[in-house]
Structure formats: structure tokens, C-alpha cells
Amino acid sequence: MTTSETAARSRARTLLTRLEGPQTMGRGPAFWTVAALAVAAAAAYPLIADAWTVGNAAYFLIWTFMAMGLGVVWGYAGALSFGQTAFFGLAGYAYGVITLNLGAAYGLTLLALVLAVAIGGLFALIIGYFMFYGRIQGVFIGIVTLSVTLVLETFMAQTAGPQWRIGEARLNGFNGMSGMPPLTLPWFGGDIVLYPGPPLYYLLLGLVVICYLGLRIMLNSPFGNVLVAIRENPHRVGMLGYDVRLYQMLAFGIGGAFAALSGALYTAWGQYITPSSMGLTSAALPIVWVAVGGRRDITATLIGTLVVLAGFQTLTIYGSQYALVVMGVLLLVTVLAAPDGLVVATMTQMGRIFRSSKR
Amino acid sequence: MSEILRVQGLRKAFGGVVVANGIDFSLSAGAMHCLIGPNGAGKSSFFRLLLGEHAPDAGTITFDGSDITGLRSFQRIRRGISVKFQVPGIFKALSVRQNLEVAFQDHLHGQSLGATIREMLDFTDLRAEEMTPAGILSHGQQQWLEIAMAVGVEPKLLLLDEPTAGMSPDETRKTGEMLHDLNGRGITILAVEHDMAFVEQIARRVTVLHFGSIFAEGTIAEIIDHPGVQEIYLGTADV
Amino acid sequence: MALFQSVFAMLYQFGDTFAFLVISCAGLAVIFGMMGVINLAHGEFIMCGAYVTVSAARAGLPLPLAILTGALVAGAVGMVVERLVIRHLYQRPLDSIIATWGISLIATQGVLIVLGSTMQGVGTPLGSIDVGGRSYSLYRLILMACALGLLGGLYLLFYHSRFGVIARATIQKPQMAHALGVNTGRMYGLTFGLGAALAGLAGGLYAPTMTMVPTMGATFIVESFVTVVVGGADIFLGAAPAAAILALIKAGLTAWYGQLFGQIGLLVTVILVIRILPGGLSGWLKGTTR
Numbered sequence: 004m005t006t007s008e009t010a011a012r013s014r015a016r017t018l019l020t021r022l023e024g025p026q027t028m029g030r031g032p033a034f035w036t037v038a039a040l041a042v043a044a045a046a047a048y049p050l051i052a053d054a055w056t057v058g059n060a061a062y063f064l065i066w067t068f069m070a071m072g073l074g075v076v077w078g079y080a081g082a083l084s085f086g087q088t089a090f091f092g093l094a095g096y097a098y099g100v101i102t103l104n105l106g107a108a109y110g111l112t113l114l115a116l117v118l119a120v121a122i123g124g125l126f127a128l129i130i131g132y133f134m135f136y137g138r139i140q141g142v143f144i145g146i147v148t149l150s151v152t153l154v155l156e157t158f159m160a161q162t163a164g165p166q167w168r169i170g171e172a173r174l175n176g177f178n179g180m181s182g183m184p185p186l187t188l189p190w191f192g193g194d195i196v197l198y199p200g201p202p203l204y205y206l207l208l209g210l211v212v213i214c215y216l217g218l219r220i221m222l223n224s225p226f227g228n229v230l231v232a233i234r235e236n237p238h239r240v241g242m243l244g245y246d247v248r249l250y251q252m253l254a255f256g257i258g259g260a261f262a263a264l265s266g267a268l269y270t271a272w273g274q275y276i277t278p279s280s281m282g283l284t285s286a287a288l289p290i291v292w293v294a295v296g297g298r299r300d301i302t303a304t305l306i307g308t309l310v311v312l313a314g315f316q317t318l319t320i321y322g323s324q325y326a327l328v329v330m331g332v333l334l335l336v337t338v339l340a341a342p343d344g345l346v347v348a349t350m351t352q353m354g355r356i357f358r359s360s361k362r
Numbered sequence: 363m364s365e366i367l368r369v370q371g372l373r374k375a376f377g378g379v380v381v382a383n384g385i386d387f388s389l390s391a392g393a394m395h396c397l398i399g400p401n402g403a404g405k406s407s408f409f410r411l412l413l414g415e416h417a418p419d420a421g422t423i424t425f426d427g428s429d430i431t432g433l434r435s436f437q438r439i440r441r442g443i444s445v446k447f448q449v450p451g452i453f454k455a456l457s458v459r460q461n462l463e464v465a466f467q468d469h470l471h472g473q474s475l476g477a478t479i480r481e482m483l484d485f486t487d488l489r490a491e492e493m494t495p496a497g498i499l500s501h502g503q504q505q506w507l508e509i510a511m512a513v514g515v516e517p518k519l520l521l522l523d524e525p526t527a528g529m530s531p532d533e534t535r536k537t538g539e540m541l542h543d544l545n546g547r548g549i550t551i552l553a554v555e556h557d558m559a560f561v562e563q564i565a566r567r568v569t570v571l572h573f574g575s576i577f578a579e580g581t582i583a584e585i586i587d588h589p590g591v592q593e594i595y596l597g598t599a600d601v
Numbered sequence: 602m603a604l605f606q607s608v609f610a611m612l613y614q615f616g617d618t619f620a621f622l623v624i625s626c627a628g629l630a631v632i633f634g635m636m637g638v639i640n641l642a643h644g645e646f647i648m649c650g651a652y653v654t655v656s657a658a659r660a661g662l663p664l665p666l667a668i669l670t671g672a673l674v675a676g677a678v679g680m681v682v683e684r685l686v687i688r689h690l691y692q693r694p695l696d697s698i699i700a701t702w703g704i705s706l707i708a709t710q711g712v713l714i715v716l717g718s719t720m721q722g723v724g725t726p727l728g729s730i731d732v733g734g735r736s737y738s739l740y741r742l743i744l745m746a747c748a749l750g751l752l753g754g755l756y757l758l759f760y761h762s763r764f765g766v767i768a769r770a771t772i773q774k775p776q777m778a779h780a781l782g783v784n785t786g787r788m789y790g791l792t793f794g795l796g797a798a799l800a801g802l803a804g805g806l807y808a809p810t811m812t813m814v815p816t817m818g819a820t821f822i823v824e825s826f827v828t829v830v831v832g833g834a835d836i837f838l839g840a841a842p843a844a845a846i847l848a849l850i851k852a853g854l855t856a857w858y859g860q861l862f863g864q865i866g867l868l869v870t871v872i873l874v875i876r877i878l879p880g881g882l883s884g885w886l887k888g889t890t891r
């Protein structure tokens with residue numbers, strides 16, 4: 004083997020070690036091959052499906068960021084936040100306000116996207132500071148975060164009059180804001196406008212892959228080690244010299260930034276955002292995806308979210324009330340029988356079958 | 363010998379219960395010192411005051427020349443105080459290796475982190491259990507793991523609250539050897555203990571605490587012969 | 602005369618909100634305040650009580666009996682839920698949130714499927730009285746009296762009855778109670794059932810003033826939680842004065858800025874109270890934290 008080959012091999016191995024670790028399920032060539040095949044299949048999907056279906060699939064991908072963010076905050080740092088939708092909605096409105104005022108030319112929608120995520124993440128850091136440096140723990144984190152999102156929903160709901168505007172953008176109360184431009188990429192022959200369809204789908208797929216891999220690296224890093232230690236025994240972590248409040252706040256900020264990403268993308272996808280996206284029912288949905296999928300593992304959260312969303316949409320064909328009943332049953336079953344998540348339980352079972360069949 | 367810890371006039375009461383009644387205490391760097399006393403004397407409370415878990419009603423704590431009375435717990439740890447609690451404070455769902463990583467990763471990285479973790483695994487005899495969840499270890503093994511973790515923050519002073527509680531005589535002896543080893547590396551040891559054989563194995567000087575005050579201080583031999591000490595343990599004294 | 606009218610109007614508004622908060626939070630105060638279980642299905646026990654009450658009333662039962670029936674049925678359902686679900690989750694508070702939210706979903710959507718999106722209700726009885734040109738519902742005045750009666754009754758129950766003493770002991774120190782021969786499982790079931798019955802009572806009492814929709818629980822849940830959290834663990838030292846203070850805040854904000862700002866005021870209050878008074882009002886008054 005030449006030195007450059009050895010160097011390349013060891014670089015690949017270093018990258019793999021940073022992607023793998025005790026905090027994340029799935030390791031080794033078999034796992035990554037399957038993962039690569041899944042991404043390839045997802046990339047090939049628009050070739051066999053019509054544009055509307057692909058736009059619908061893009062809709063699913065949008066929610067995965069919020070789910071992964073909640074997975075970090077709840078599953079890894081141990082704080083059940085009921086208010087991720089606050090950052091979702093805030094970022095959605097921010098995207099709307101910025102793009103309605105500045106327009107879509109020169110790639111400004113991308114700037115709006117980045118700014119919306121930054122605003123959401125910053126707000127999350129502030130709320131996180133208020134909670135964790137104020138010694139708020141356990142169920143009270145859930146109550147405070149739920150209250151925050153409900154305050155935002157109620158406030159936005161009463162912004163109906165014409166005096167409620169930021170520049171050109173009217174906030175519009177209950178009806179919400181609409182008409183903002185979708186994501187628009189500047190291009191030589193003319194801007195590419197990403198309406199729901201294959202181009203947006205590819206952009207989102209790429210983002211999901213990048214975020215997933217990035218989170219895996221973060222969770223398997225020393226920072227991730229401290230997060231899971233905090234989940235296990237926060238007192239001890241403090242007694243090892245770490246400022247636990249800082250780590251919790253940072254984890255919460257990351258979760259908020261991911262929720263904000265979902266929010267801004269959602270607004271760009273559908274060209275509308277309403278206060279109900281921050282309401283009681285919306286706030287509980289991410290909890291469902293993450294609880295059913297599995298909160299302790301980022302891969303399970305990602306897969307679980309997609310499975311639950313797809314299932315929910317299928318059931319809604321029969322009537323949304325049946326879908327919600329199934330959702331409620333899923334929650335009960337998960338909590339009572341598989342508290343680590345149904346996807347995790349399935350993956351563990353499959354792992355056991357795989358291992359025992361090798362003998 | 364320089365002084366690593368000085369406590370002056372430390373007072374703390376919870377409602378009507380006085381746990382620290384004007385404690386004056388001094389510890390030299392490099393010492394191996396034990397804190398003994400009957401139940402309820404305030405030994406664990408004294409540790410919690412040193413660590414910053416409770417704020418004292420009065421008094422100061424000076425560590426390594428600086429006043430740490432107003433600092434939060436994690437700040438005191440960063441200055442070089444480390445603790446091993448009575449109930450093993452390890453991360454039960456994480457592997458032994460991960461427990462050590464969390465303890466050491468703030469000070470070491472990469473190669474030296476790996477090397478130190480290997481060394482610690484040998485030090486605690488846990489090489490074979492590197493990847494097992496710490497909750498599965500035996501009680502004695504969990505205590506040793508926690509001692510190793512307490513060393514990870516590169517302490518100058520190591521506080522141990524009943525480190526041999528629940529251990530067999532063999533495990534107790536090994537723990538004493540570990541503490542001597544750490545002391546040889548320059549770490550000052552202050553331990554709360556009930557097991558007199560262990561105290562004899564590790565301590566050069568002993569302090570007796572009673573009702574939140576220092577009752578007596580001296581070498582082991584002096585304390586054992588002290589008539590008052592026998593009485594407060596047996597409950598015949600009018601103190 | 603005009604002064605009397607406006608004072609009466611304000612007092613009425615205050616009393617109305619106070620009654621609403623006390624009656625709707627009583628069940629949750631027992632379940633969350635005493636047992637530490639977050640019951641997101643609280644609104645659905647209220648809905649259960651309301652639906653049963655209305656059905657019983659329309660079947661011919663006099664309204665007070667119908668309301669009692671509603672409360673009892675809700676209590677029975679509560680005991681079943683406790684036995685099947687809650688009992689496994691006492692050590693897992695975060696999971697009890699999710700489980701009760703699942704129950705809430707099943708209940709609301711199930712009722713929607715089986716009974717439709719709305720059910721015929723009963724009208725508000727007793728008409729209205731006229732004070733200075735404005736008419737006030739007599740029934741809602743009665744509800745204010747009910748709220749005070751409820752507080753009195755609960756006080757007698759928890760502090761002067763055998764059940765109450767045993768319940769409080771079991772919840773504070775279950776192992777001790779068990780060692781003294783108390784059937785702790787049954788106590789938990791009865792206490793949770795009591796909380797559910799109180800929720801059903803709230804539903805029954807307010808049913809004549811509301812439209813019967815499966816999601817009617819949502820009207821109560823935010824206010825109930827805010828009152829219980831602000832109040833702290835003790836119903837009398839906590840939830841009652843909390844209801845008074847919150848009624849003031851809500852009435853004031855609603856009068857000056859409108860309904861939605863009244864709601865925002867309640868939510869901001871709960872956030873601030875969690876931050877500044879972790880044990881709620883009763884914790885602060887007793888000098889303890891939760």
C-alpha cells in the first residue's frame with residue numbers, strides 16, 4: 004500500500020470513529036452501507052414518483068430537523084421541552100417578515116433562512132438561560148416551555164389589525180402570514196424558485212444528511228459525553244468540574260436552532276405560517292414522533308419521525324380522527340411497553356435476531 | 363509544609379439543627395488525614411460545606427491560598443478539590459470507559475487521554491470491564507471507578523466520604539493502597555471514615571468531630587487513648 | 602348608583618373567574634398537587650363529566666343529580682385509568698405526561714367518532730338578574746357559591762375525615778403508610794379517582810353554560826394547570842389564593858387589553874412563578890420547596 008493510500012485509509016477511519024460511538028446506534032461497514040443505499044434510494048425517488056408526491060415527501064423531510072433537535076434536548080440532555088414549536092413558529096414568521104420586506108432576488112431568501120435559524124436559536128439560548136440558570140428542572144421545563152409557545156401563539160393570534168406589521172409584512176392574527184416567496188437560488192440563466200417538487204426535495208435531502216452526520220459527530224464528541232452524563236447524574240457532572248447549566252443551555256439552543264430550521268423551511272415550502280403552528284396540538288406532535296421513534300438515539304429519532312409521519316398521513320385518508328386515536332394508542336403503548344421507542348425496540352430486536360442467527 | 367486548606371469559624375444551621383458550630387480546621391499539603399466522629403457529628407455536612415453544596419451561615423474557607431467561600435461547586439472543583447461520595451456517584455448506564463472519559467476529557471485530549479484512561483483502568487483493576495455499563499460492576503469496583511474519576515480532574519485535595527463502606531477486608535486494604543499511591547503523586551487526602559482499621563492504614567493524623575465542633579485532633583495513637591473520644595462514641599459523656 | 606353598578610360588574614367578573622379557576626383546578630390540584638402526576642387528560646375527565654351530565658339531564662334527571670352522576674362516572678373512569686396506566690408511571694413523571702396525553706387524544710377523538718362533532722346540550726337554568734341595566738346570569742352566581750362550598754367540602758374531607766388523613770399520609774410517605782397496614786394501591790386509586798371525579802364535577806357544573814364538543818376540555822386545561830402550578834402542592838394554602846390572584850390578573854388584563862391578553866397574563870405569571878417561587882404560593886407560605 005502506498006503512503007497516500009494509508010493516509011487516506013486512516014483519514015476515513017478517523018472520520019468513521021468520529022461518526023460512531025456509544026451514544027449512537029449503528030456502526031460498522033454493514034450499517035453505513037445500508038445507510039448509503041437508503042440515501043441513494045431516496046435520491047432516486049423523484050425518478051419514479053410524480054412531482055406532487057415528491058413535494059409531499061419534501062414536506063416530511065422538513066419536520067425531521069425539529070424531531071432531531073428535540074431528540075438532542077430530550078433524549079440526550081434529558082430535558083423534556085414541550086415548546087419546540089415556539090422556535091419553529093418564531094423562525095417561520097422571521098423568514099416571512101424578512102422575505103416579504105427584502106424580496107427573493109440575489110439569494111436573499113437564503114439569507115432569510117439563515118437569519119431565521121439564528122433568531123430561533125438565539126431565542127432558545129435565552130429561554131435556556133432563564134430555565135437552567137434558574138434551576139428549573141424536570142416537569143417544570145415542560146410547563147415553562149409549553150407556556151412560552153402558548154404565549155407566542157396567543158400573542159400572534161391577536162395581531163389582526165393593520166397596525167400589526169413589520170415593514171411590509173402584516174402579521175395578520177389568526178389567519179397567519181402568507182405570500183412570502185419560497186426559497187430561491189440565484190442562478191445564471193434566471194433564479195431557481197424552489198416550489199414543492201424535486202429540486203426542493205433534493206435540497207432538503209442534502210440538508211437532512213448533513214445535519215444527521217453533523218449531529219452524530221457532535222453527540223459522539225466530548226460535548227456529547229457530558230450531555231449523556233448530565234442525563235444520568237447531573238449532580239456528579241457538576242462535581243467533576245463542569246458547569247452543568249451551560250451544557251444544558253447549549254443543548255437547548257441547538258434543539259431550538261433545529262426547530263427553527265424546520266420552521267423556516269416549512270414557511271418556505273408552503274408559503275404560509277399561522278399561530279396554530281405554535282399551539283397546543285402542534286406542540287405535542289414532535290413529542291409523539293420522538294417518543295414513538297426513540298429519543299435516546301438520533302438514528303431512531305430520524306427513522307421514527309418519517310415512519311410516524313407517513314403512517315399518520317396514510318391514516319388521515321380514512322379520517323383524521325382515526326389517525327389521532329391511533330396516535331394516542333401509539334403513545335400509550337410506547338410508554339408502557341417500549342419506553343425507549345418503538346423503532347429502537349425494533350432495531351434492538353433485529354440486532355438480536357441477526358446476532359443469534361450468526362451462531 | 364504549606365497549608366492547602368484552612369477553615370475558619372465555619373458555622374451552619376438548618377432550622378434548629380447546628381451542623382457546624384464554629385469549625386477551625388487546617389490541612390497541610392500532602393497530608394493524609396481522617397475525619398471521624400459518631401453519627402450526626404456533622405462530617406458529611408462539613409464536606410458539603412467545603413464543596414459548596416451549602417453556603418455557610420458564617421466563616422471562611424481558604425483553599426490553596428484563595429478564598430473559595432463564595433464560589434459555586436463546579437468552580438471549586440476546577441480549582442483542585444475533588445470528591446468521592448459515600449453512595450457511588452458514577453454514571454450507571456454509561457460504560458466504564460465513558461465514565462473515565464467524562465472525568466478526564468476536560469484536561470486531556472487525544473493520545474494522552476487514551477493513555478491515561480488505560481493507566482486508570484489498570485490502577486483500578488478494571489481493564490476487563492472497560493466496555494461494561496458501570497451499573498453492573500460490584501459495589502467495590504464502583505467505588506474504585508469513582509476514585510479514579512475523582513482523580514481525573516487533577517485535584518490537589520481529594521475528599522472521600524466513607525470510601526470503604528460496604529467493602530470486604532481485601533477490598534478495603536486495596537483501597538488503602540490506592541490512596542497511598544495517589545498521595546505519593548502529591549494529592550492531599552481527607553477522608554471521613556468509620557472503619558478504624560482503615561483509618562490506621564491510611565491516616566497520619568485524625569480529627570474528631572462531635573456535634574459540629576472539633577472535639578480532638580492528633581495522631582491515631584493519641585486519639586485512641588483519648589478518654590473523651592471513647593465516651594462520645596459510647597454515649598456516656600455529658601457533652 | 603353608577604359606582605355601585607361598576608363595582609358590582611367588577612366583582613361579578615372577578616368572582617366568575619375565581620369560581621371557574623377553583624372548580625376546574627380542584628381535580629388537578631389533587632392529582633398533580635398531591636400525587637405529583639401530570640394529568641394531561643384532565644380536560645377529558647371534565648368532558649366526560651359534562652357529557653354524562655347532559656345525557657342524564659336530557660333523560661329526565663334533575664340537574665343537580667345529573668351533575669352528581671357526571672362526577673361519579675368520571676371518577677370511576679379515573680380509577681380504571683389509574684389501575685391500567687398511571688400506576689406504572691409514578692416514578693416516571695415525564696412519561697406520565699406522554700401517557701396521559703395519549704389518553705386525552707384517544708378520549709377526544711374517540712368521542713368525536715362515536716358521538717359526532719357536537720351533542721345537544723342543556724340550556725343555562727335560572728335565567729338572569731338585572732343590576733343597574735346589565736343582566737347577570739344567576740346560574741353563574743350560584744357557581745361562585747359552589748366554588749366556596751367545594752373548597753369547604755374538600756377541607757373537611759382532607760383534614761377532618763379518616764380518608765383524608767390516610768390519603769395525605771400515603772402520598773407523603775407511602776412506605777410508612779404501607780408498613781402501617783394501609784392498602785396503598787387502593788389509596789392511590791381512590792385519590793386519583795377523586796381527582797377525576799372533581800374534574801367531572803367541573804364539567805357537569807359548567808355543562809349548562811357551554812356547547813358540547815369533544816374538545817371542550819381544552820377550555821379548562823391551561824387555566825387549571827396555571828392555577829395548580831402557581832398554587833403549589835396544597836389546595837387550600839395554594840390553589841385557592843392562586844385562583845384569587847390569577848382571577849385578578851386575568852380580569853384586569855381582559856378589561857384593559859382584551860381576552861387574549863388575559864390569557865397571556867396567566868401564562869407569563871406561571872413562567873415567573875416557576876422561576877421565582879419553585880414551590881408555588883403554598884411552598885412559599887410554608888417555607889418549603891416542592
